[in-house]
Amino acid sequence: MATLDYKEKILVVDDFVTMRRIVKNLLKQLGYENIMEAEDGEQAYAKLKGGGFGFVVSDWNMPNLDGLGLVQKVRSDPELKSLPFLMVTAEAEKEKVIEAIKAGVSNYVVKPFTAEILKEKIEKIFEKLGK
Amino acid sequence: MTDDMQEIISDFVTEAEESLDRIDPLFVELETNGEDKEILNDIFRCVHTLKGAAGFLGFQPVVDVAHTSENILKRLREGEIALSKRIVDAILASVDTLRVLIGHVKHGENLDENIGPLLAELDAALAEASGKPGNGGSHPAEAPSAASPAPAPAAVADAPVAVSAPAPVAAATAAAVPAAAKAAPAPPADKEAEKAAPEKKDAEKKKDEVSNLRVDIGRIDKVMDLTGEVVLARNRLLNLINTISAHYADDPAVSNVMETVSFLDLVTSDLQLSVMKMRMQALQKVFGKFPRVVRDLASAIGKEVDLKITGEETEVDRSVIEHIGDPMVHIIRNAIDHGLEAPEARKAKGKPERGTISIDASQRGNQIVIEISDDGKGIDLDRVKRKAIERGIVSADEAERMTEEAAIGLIFQAGFSTMDVATELSGRGVGMDVVKTSISKLSGFVEVKTRKDEGTTFRVNIPLTLAIIQALMVRTAGVQYAVPLSLIEEIVRVAPEEIALAGGRRVLVLREKVLPFYELSEMLGKGRPPEGAVRYAVVVAVGDSRFCLSVDKLLGEEEVVIKPLEGIVTEASHTLGSTITGDGKVVLILDLASISRSLTGSKRT
Numbered sequence: 001m002a003t004l005d006y007k008e009k010i011l012v013v014d015d016f017v018t019m020r021r022i023v024k025n026l027l028k029q030l031g032y033e034n035i036m037e038a039e040d041g042e043q044a045y046a047k048l049k050g051g052g053f054g055f056v057v058s059d060w061n062m063p064n065l066d067g068l069g070l071v072q073k074v075r076s077d078p079e080l081k082s083l084p085f086l087m088v089t090a091e092a093e094k095e096k097v098i099e100a101i102k103a104g105v106s107n108y109v110v111k112p113f114t115a116e117i118l119k120e121k122i123e124k125i126f127e128k129l130g131k
Numbered sequence: 132m133t134d135d136m137q138e139i140i141s142d143f144v145t146e147a148e149e150s151l152d153r154i155d156p157l158f159v160e161l162e163t164n165g166e167d168k169e170i171l172n173d174i175f176r177c178v179h180t181l182k183g184a185a186g187f188l189g190f191q192p193v194v195d196v197a198h199t200s201e202n203i204l205k206r207l208r209e210g211e212i213a214l215s216k217r218i219v220d221a222i223l224a225s226v227d228t229l230r231v232l233i234g235h236v237k238h239g240e241n242l243d244e245n246i247g248p249l250l251a252e253l254d255a256a257l258a259e260a261s262g263k264p265g266n267g268g269s270h271p272a273e274a275p276s277a278a279s280p281a282p283a284p285a286a287v288a289d290a291p292v293a294v295s296a297p298a299p300v301a302a303a304t305a306a307a308v309p310a311a312a313k314a315a316p317a318p319p320a321d322k323e324a325e326k327a328a329p330e331k332k333d334a335e336k337k338k339d340e341v342s343n344l345r346v347d348i349g350r351i352d353k354v355m356d357l358t359g360e361v362v363l364a365r366n367r368l369l370n371l372i373n374t375i376s377a378h379y380a381d382d383p384a385v386s387n388v389m390e391t392v393s394f395l396d397l398v399t400s401d402l403q404l405s406v407m408k409m410r411m412q413a414l415q416k417v418f419g420k421f422p423r424v425v426r427d428l429a430s431a432i433g434k435e436v437d438l439k440i441t442g443e444e445t446e447v448d449r450s451v452i453e454h455i456g457d458p459m460v461h462i463i464r465n466a467i468d469h470g471l472e473a474p475e476a477r478k479a480k481g482k483p484e485r486g487t488i489s490i491d492a493s494q495r496g497n498q499i500v501i502e503i504s505d506d507g508k509g510i511d512l513d514r515v516k517r518k519a520i521e522r523g524i525v526s527a528d529e530a531e532r533m534t535e536e537a538a539i540g541l542i543f544q545a546g547f548s549t550m551d552v553a554t555e556l557s558g559r560g561v562g563m564d565v566v567k568t569s570i571s572k573l574s575g576f577v578e579v580k581t582r583k584d585e586g587t588t589f590r591v592n593i594p595l596t597l598a599i600i601q602a603l604m605v606r607t608a609g610v611q612y613a614v615p616l617s618l619i620e621e622i623v624r625v626a627p628e629e630i631a632l633a634g635g636r637r638v639l640v641l642r643e644k645v646l647p648f649y650e651l652s653e654m655l656g657k658g659r660p661p662e663g664a665v666r667y668a669v670v671v672a673v674g675d676s677r678f679c680l681s682v683d684k685l686l687g688e689e690e691v692v693i694k695p696l697e698g699i700v701t702e703a704s705h706t707l708g709s710t711i712t713g714d715g716k717v718v719l720i721l722d723l724a725s726i727s728r729s730l731t732g733s734k735r736t
Contacts, residue, residue, distance in 0.1 A: 016146065025135055028135075
């Protein structure tokens with residue numbers, strides 16, 4: 001698919017409630033309604049295994065299993081390995097982004113970001129997949 | 132969308148406040164116990180998250196302060212720089228500033244704070260610390276040498292110290308709730324487990340994790356209100372069913388109803404307890420601020436103080452949490468300022484140079500007892516009496532004849548203070564009486580014990596349940612009153628001949644103890660009972676004070692819901708509020724603590 005369909009189920013992963021709500025709100029602004037949440041990488045992985053997700057937005061720093069760990073786990077799982085994955089990073093972590101890309105993230109976005117920026121990132125991800 | 136944003140901002144404020152509240156004691160612990168990577172990590176994450184959310188919500192000043200602090204915290208965490216007093220002061224100052232900024236957000240105000248000086252100081256502290264690289268090892272921050280720099284700049288000192296009670300929530304409704312606050316400390320601390328022992332910490336975390344729900348306080352209060360109504364209705368029902376069953380004992384339908392009402396009775400009691408528990412929070416929420424208060428104060432006046440806290444897991448009603456902090460802080464300040472001696476003076480007395488303040492909280496029956504002790508020089512009663520005479524609070528004669536208890540009570544008088552120069556911290560003579568009033572408002576009281584050169588203990592007593600109590604119903608001068616059972620020691624039938632006179636005052640001798648004897652009707656301004664009438668003496672114990680309140684008739688015990696009387700309840704009225712009894716009457720509930728106070732005031736021994 002060349003875009004992320006509005007009906008697709010999206011998983012937002014961050015260990016802080018406020019952050020999850022902010023990201024969820026931004027996604028809603030873009031028209032996505034089917035949004036689930038997870039508090040850390042482990043919980044996220046468990047939910048993803050349940051199936052039906054079309055997109056993941058995850059923070060990097062989390063307890064139990066961080067963003068990098070999650071992406072690695074997802075990419076090594078035959079059922080989930082082509083799941084589009086957007087990593088949220090802080091300005092200071094940009095050097096670590098190389099690691100994330102090596103691990104297989106579809107794209108990354110630096111916080112804070114606006115709905116427009118998020119939209120661009122999503123479009124970039126799905127354009128690549130469409131090809 | 133705006134409602135969503137409002138909610139998000141509300142949640143952000145709540146989470147931010149909780150995070151900031153956690154940082155204070157953590158930092159103080161760091162300073163005394165040396166660098167702990169886990170604690171540093173915890174603090175770093177708090178600030179980092181705060182910065183992240185603030186960035187999204189457009190609160191730039193918050194981002195700036197958080198970002199600059201974060202830099203320092205990161206370097207500390209990596210062991211690149213060492214902890215110094217200057218750094219601790221600077222970070223604590225930024226925590227204070229963040230609190231102020233978050234406060235502005237909460238009230239929908241502009242984030243108009245001059246953070247320039249703070250940022251400059253943070254940068255300067257970092258630069259200085261970078262000049263002398265840390266060795267990454269743990270060492271207590273008392274290490275700073277004589278070359279220690281001056282404390283944080285004046286602009287920062289204006290930031291309010293974080294001990295005020297939380298401001299009332301503005302138009303937005305969402306607010307943190309007891310259970311949510313309780314869960315916050317446990318999981319994050321565990322989350323920052325070192326890679327070395329992840330499994331052990333995970334197991335611990337699963338044990339500590341509590342399932343929580345954020346609930347609007349207004350909704351809980353509504354449930355409490357309705358529960359109160361249910362209790363009253365239950366009382367009424369019990370009353371009615373007893374009357375009916377007396378007349379129709381043989382009717383099976385009646386016994387069925389009785390059974391059902393009994394069941395309802397049990398369930399209502401359980402409901403009441405459960406609702407009460409919903410509003411309860413651990414005192415840790417209040418005690419968490421104290422390490423910082425003690426540290427700042429001790430440091431400011433050059434004393435060395437250790438703070439020991441026990442019983443912080445004791446739970447109390449939310450209203451207590453909100454109002455007990457200020458009086459306690461004042462007592463602590465007094466202890467440090469007046470009670471504890473300077474290190475040299477302590478050494479000269481053969482005491483350890485570091486003074487100790489101990490805070491202990493426990494539940495004893497229906498009361499919560501909080502003790503604040505210091506091992507200082509004790510209250511100088513002669514000096515107290517002299518000052519009281521000077522300020523015209525008592526005459527020289529009265530001071531002569533005063534009991535130790537009454538003399539100690541002088542410090543609670545308005546306008547009293549023994550500090551000759553009002554220090555910024557206390558000694559302005561408005562402290563102790565405000566403490567007493569604050570605690571009375573919680574239906575509690577304070578007792579003080581002191582010994583010269585050994586120290587002083589303030590003991591605060593607060594009832595556990597504020598809204599529903601067991602009461603003894605009495606009648607006097609034709610009016611029915613409810614008397615809180617928890618403060619009643621016993622009830623005695625008194626023949627007129629048994630009432631004696633001692634020093635011009637009426638007393639009752641009970642098992643060799645002499646108790647002051649007062650007519651309730653007189654206290655309430657309703658005149659005296661006829662001479663020679665049989666009396667019923669309710670023996671009341673409030674703190675160290677014991678006395679008898681005499682009434683015409685005893686009517687039995689009842690569980691009552693305290694309904695506050697708007698605009699009428701004052702010290703002079705001696706009432707806690709009113710209630711509706713099982714048989715549908717409106718009855719005033721007596722405030723025994725207030726009665727006791729007015730009696731002690733007029734008592735001269």
